[in-house]
Amino acid sequence: MLRKKILKPDTPQVLVRRGEPSDASGVIGCMQSVMDEGIYLLGDYYLMTERAERERLSSRSDLTLVADASREVVGVLTLQRGAYRKNRHTATLGIAIKKEYRGAGLGKKMITEALSWARAEGIRKVNLxxxxxxxxxxxxxxxxxxxxxxxxxxxxxxxxxxxxxxxxSVWLD
Ligand SMILES: CC(C)(COP(=O)(O)OP(=O)(O)OC[C@H]1O[C@@H](n2cnc3c(N)ncnc32)[C@H](O)[C@@H]1OP(=O)(O)O)[C@@H](O)C(=O)NCCC(=O)NCCS
Known part of the structure; x- marks a missing residue:
């Protein structure tokens, strides 16, 4: 039985919201901190520049959710829709939460929100x-x-x- 980790009392409230272009450097910082752990994500370095990340965050066809703790990005979820007519019914999910914020239900919350968004967008299958x-x-x-x-x-x-x-994968219908 897993014990639920309680965030420290001085931990700020965490808000899950859609990422905006102004979150670019926070997203990069969060991704890089998880990459630095070396055991969860494929890359060692987050390769997007801040400018490219800003552009990606302005896309409306894909979804980026951020977990925002008093303006610090402590979690990032991306859902990238298939780019072609033949795979537009699918999307690929990625998620990374900073170490201190894990095990407190944030991952579950972010993925649940992302799946609701995907369903509303007519996406039928989510892969990871x-x-x-x-x-x-x-x-x-x-x-x-x-x-x-x-x-x-x-x-x-x-x-x-x-x-x-x-x-x-999960089928949404
Ligand atoms: C993986 C990750 C996104 C999960 O997010 P999280 O916030 O730590 O997870 P949560 O606290 O939301 O856990 C949610 C549920 O998973 C369950 N869970 C956790 N570990 C589990 C395990 N080993 N077996 C079964 N269930 C498990 C928890 O019990 C919890 O369920 P509950 O709410 O019904 O009790 C996060 O830990 C993370 O970013 N890790 C580093 C990066 C990474 O691994 N990214 C994914 C790469 S594919």
């Missing part, structure tokens, strides 16, 4: 990829209705161990 070593994330995705769709064995090498690429 996760490292097989990331048991917390896989547990959360399963709780929210995602199921396994495939595995690419030994696709990654993390701290000298082979890790599988787990493909998961």
């Amino acid at each position: 990829e996760v490292f097989s070593s990331n048991l917390n994330a896989i547990g959360l995705y399963k709780n929210l209705g995602f199921s396994y769709e495939g595995v690419r064995k030994g696709q990654f090498m993390i701290n000298d161990s082979l890790v599988d690429d787990v493909l998961m």
